[in-house]
Amino acid sequence: MNVPSPSKAQPHPLMQFPTVVDLLYWRDVKTTGIVFGAALLLLLSLMVCSIVSVCSYIGLALLSVTICFRIYKGILQAIQKSDEGHPFKQYLDHEVALSEDMVHKYSDMVLAKLNKTIGELRRLFLVDDLVDSIKFAVLMWILTYVGALFNGLTLLILGLVGAFSCPIIYEKHQAQIDHYLALVNNQVKDVVGKIQAKVPGMKRKAE
Secondary structure (H helix, E strand, C coil), X not given: CCCCCXXXXXXXXHHCCCCHHHHHCCCCHHXXXXXXXXXXXXXXXXXXXXXXXXXXXXXXXXHHHHHHHHHHHHHHHHHHCCCCCCCCHHHHCCCCCCCHHHHHHHHHHHXXXXXXXXXXXXXXXXXXXXXXXXXHHHHHHHHHHHHHHCCHHHHHHHHHHHHHHHHHHHHHCHHHHHHHHHHHHHHHHHHHHHHHHHCCCCCCCCC
């Protein structure tokens, strides 16, 4: 007789997080709205209060909700003489520890990205390619003006809004956006090509 293999325990619904792509493309409007609203509220709070104060207020708010709910359920059980137990028992019993495989996977990914970034910065600062180094210098020069107009938190807020708006806008108007991006890209290539032809030493190294 074949004994059926035990089914794998399904993760709790609260532990089934959507992917980043699903969030950015608003596949589930309710979930994305909650994540976007919470992140935006957190960044706006950091502009008014310090990170210590914001974390403390968030902790106090969560504790206030859970403690009040715990007391409410306890009183309700005492009045109804029910034996339902702890209201958060299903969450307390659920395993939330990170597995070693997951930690190794993401730490390896971060290490690979970090090493690649360090190598690219070395290439740019030591002028391995003059054109790329000049482009990087222009970018740094532009960022000096951006930094004078916006602080880091403002840029994070703008980046958050852009991350949750640009993908869905691009998905709906991809053809028109690709058309105009191609026109801009061709214009930039023409200008860079003319500059490389006129300025000695700016021709790219052969591939």
